[in-house]
Amino acid sequence: MRGSRKILKDIRALLRMHKNGLLGGQTMPEDARPKLPKGSKALVHYLTFPMALNYQRNSYALWKAATAAYNDPDTGDIFNPEAAAAMPLAELRRKLLKHRVGLQPVKHTSTWKTLAQSACELFDGDFRTLFLENGLSAANILRFIQITHKKRFPYLSGVKIANYWLYVIHTYTDFRLKDPHNLSIAPDTHVLQASFRLGLTDHAVTPRGETAQKWLELLDGTGLTPIDVHTPLWLWSRSGFIPIINS
Numbered sequence: 558m559r560g561s562r563k564i565l566k567d568i569r570a571l572l573r574m575h576k577n578g579l580l581g582g583q584t585m586p587e588d589a590r591p592k593l594p595k596g597s598k599a600l601v602h603y604l605t606f607p608m609a610l611n612y613q614r615n616s617y618a619l620w621k622a623a624t625a626a627y628n629d630p631d632t633g634d635i636f637n638p639e640a641a642a643a644m645p646l647a648e649l650r651r652k653l654l655k656h657r658v659g660l661q662p663v664k665h666t667s668t669w670k671t672l673a674q675s676a677c678e679l680f681d682g683d684f685r686t687l688f689l690e691n692g693l694s695a696a697n698i699l700r701f702i703q704i705t706h707k708k709r710f711p712y713l714s715g716v717k718i719a720n721y722w723l724y725v726i727h728t729y730t731d732f733r734l735k736d737p738h739n740l741s742i743a744p745d746t747h748v749l750q751a752s753f754r755l756g757l758t759d760h761a762v763t764p765r766g767e768t769a770q771k772w773l774e775l776l777d778g779t780g781l782t783p784i785d786v787h788t789p790l791w792l793w794s795r796s797g798f799i800p801i802i803n804s
Contacts, residue, residue, distance in 0.1 A: 641673035
């Protein structure tokens, strides 16, 4: 690993570059969302279901598809847990594929169906209950979905998706987490590559959990939380690693 002081200097520079719009990202994938009240059940459900399908695909295309499906009277009910849970698989599959929210007919339909059933059986059809019953604590919510009820939250409980999902909920809704410092960095492909480029890891394919732990250790005591650096790293990678401006 490159020296910690050098990496911290570079990450602070990337944060400044992001703040000044030098990394792009004026529009993020989730900005395609429909205009819904920040405290609404509808917004929480909209931000939750597609997130579980956000692996090995273009995030901008996913959220554009999700908004199209939400706004279509024929498909908007897939975001309603009660409706999706009761829907025949063939109908749910058709609706997921119509706007390409789902790309894998069997796997993505099964994932969506399981999440809808979990919402109904654990939270009376309202995912907001998950946050409230866990005291708006990231640590408690992660424990609930990653350990206690892991099988009830396919893919949403993964290291990458779970932490980024909670960051999105924290950012775009009224459900502000009391302990965002307990969110790890969301180690997707861009973050893995950026971590290697900075010298934090020795390989671009370092395991996700190991990369997340390295960021946690590096940022300890700096006033920065791991999830704070996710977006700058993600954008820096997407930009092709433009030169870092240290000033």
